[in-house]
Amino acid sequence: MESYEILWKTALPELEKTMSSISFDTYISQIKPVDIVGGKLVFLTGNKLFADTVTTKLADKILDALKKCSSEISDFEVVVGDHYDRDELPASDAEAETSGMPVKPEFTFESFVVGPSNEMIYAAAKAVAEHPGEAYNPLFIYGGTGLGKTHILMAIANYLKLHKPSVNVLYATCEQFTNQLIESIGRGKGLPARFREKYRKVDVLLIDDVQFLANKQGIQNEFFHTFNELVMQNKQVVLTSDRPPREIEVLEDRLRTRFEGGLLADVQAPDLETRIAILRRKSEEKKCLIDIKVLTYIAEMSDTDIRSLIGKLTKVIFASKLHECPITVDLVKEALKESAGEREEELQMDDIIDCVCGFYKVAKSDIFGKKKNKEFVEPRQVCAYLISNMMNVPLASIGAKLGGRDHATIIYARDKVADLIKTDAKLRTEINDIKKMILKE
Numbered sequence: 001m002e003s004y005e006i007l008w009k010t011a012l013p014e015l016e017k018t019m020s021s022i023s024f025d026t027y028i029s030q031i032k033p034v035d036i037v038g039g040k041l042v043f044l045t046g047n048k049l050f051a052d053t054v055t056t057k058l059a060d061k062i063l064d065a066l067k068k069c070s071s072e073i074s075d076f077e078v079v080v081g082d083h084y085d086r087d088e089l090p091a092s093d094a095e096a097e098t099s100g101m102p103v104k105p106e107f108t109f110e111s112f113v114v115g116p117s118n119e120m121i122y123a124a125a126k127a128v129a130e131h132p133g134e135a136y137n138p139l140f141i142y143g144g145t146g147l148g149k150t151h152i153l154m155a156i157a158n159y160l161k162l163h164k165p166s167v168n169v170l171y172a173t174c175e176q177f178t179n180q181l182i183e184s185i186g187r188g189k190g191l192p193a194r195f196r197e198k199y200r201k202v203d204v205l206l207i208d209d210v211q212f213l214a215n216k217q218g219i220q221n222e223f224f225h226t227f228n229e230l231v232m233q234n235k236q237v238v239l240t241s242d243r244p245p246r247e248i249e250v251l252e253d254r255l256r257t258r259f260e261g262g263l264l265a266d267v268q269a270p271d272l273e274t275r276i277a278i279l280r281r282k283s284e285e286k287k288c289l290i291d292i293k294v295l296t297y298i299a300e301m302s303d304t305d306i307r308s309l310i311g312k313l314t315k316v317i318f319a320s321k322l323h324e325c326p327i328t329v330d331l332v333k334e335a336l337k338e339s340a341g342e343r344e345e346e347l348q349m350d351d352i353i354d355c356v357c358g359f360y361k362v363a364k365s366d367i368f369g370k371k372k373n374k375e376f377v378e379p380r381q382v383c384a385y386l387i388s389n390m391m392n393v394p395l396a397s398i399g400a401k402l403g404g405r406d407h408a409t410i411i412y413a414r415d416k417v418a419d420l421i422k423t424d425a426k427l428r429t430e431i432n433d434i435k436k437m438i439l440k441e
Contacts, residue, residue: 115274
């Protein structure tokens with residue numbers, strides 16, 4: 001089953017909830033998904049009346065259902081006929097196949113809250129936006145999820161759009177780059193050349209989550225040549241990753257050295273003052289005034305990523321509107337059910353660590369320590385894998401628990417164990433045995 005068929009099959013139950021059975025049976029059952037082009041799902045129908053009705057009266061409902069099932073889908077199109085041929089699509093649709101991702105207009109430098117943890121990336125990104133190709137090239141930003149890397153990429157794009165509209169900017173995720181390359185090769189007929197021209201003729205290339213190049217040799221080769229051509233022409237390249245280049249596994253040395261040839265900027269989890277400032281800014285954006293004591297309380301219980309911090313604030317504001325009551329510390333406690341949950345979470349982390357130490361016959365001090373001996377490194381990595389695998393715990397919390405290690409180290413440990421258990425039967429058995437100990441099975 002093709003990806004577009006799977007997507008539509010997943011979306012149908014969501015769509016059925018929003019319309020009458022007559023409309024669903026009359027129109028929706030008469031359109032068939034046949035392709036995905038540039039974030040657009042393409043349907044085929046033999047009846048123009050059905051196509052017109054679907055694209056006008058039912059469009060919003062179809063889009064809502066599709067977006068619930070895939071963040072990559074931004075639109076759909078209904079083609080009328082008895083067959084489908086991608087090469088017969090309008091040129092604009094073929095061009096969309098190699099277009100970038102949409103940039104959110106609210107992600108600007110002005111809306112980015114600056115603190116000690118991110119002031120370096122802010123200053124570097126602003127310099128790049130003001131003088132693309134001249135300041136730091138490439139600019140490589142790395143750090144954990146939810147710390148503002150995507151925001152800063154889009155801020156660069158929005159700044160250039162406003163202040164330097166003649167500059168050709170392309171923002172894309174590494175996954176999109178990969179998928180478009182594979183698609184262009186598979187389809188052929190000039191698309192590979194169009195793909196290369198699209199990515200190599202820009203003035204500023206912004207690529208998010210470049211760690212997904214790991215283990216993709218063919219994609220790395222294409223990216224290397226794209227990167228080289230742009231930098232040699234003094235075109236600006238900005239990359240983000242959840243880890244520094246040296247920790248991206250199976251990354252070609254020629255790419256690694258080029259990534260490290262510009263400026264490496266590390267973004268850390270925000271400190272308390274920055275978290276409070278972020279909460280204040282977001283509450284103002286939501287037109288909701290909240291006492292500084294309440295904001296401080298929320299900030300103190302959220303010491304990891306910005307995304308989860310804002311998520312907590314959103315829950316609190318929703319609870320306030322739902323119960324029609326002011327936002328107080330008591331409401332925060334009730335809305336987030338904080339008190340019992342975090343004590344239980346901490347206990348579970350200790351349980352996992354205790355079981356791993358017991359299984360491998362190592363002391364906790366060795367797990368938390370800095371020793372690089374294999375007999376200590378492996379149990380330490382297993383702890384990171386099991387905690388992230390069995391619990392909903394932020395990476396920064398895991399790192400703090402395992403001797404104050406950073407998020408990149410935890411990601412590396414987690415992913416390494418996850419890869420090893422695919423081929424190492426002994427380790428796979430050990431992991432299963434430890435899980436049984438933890439769950440007391």
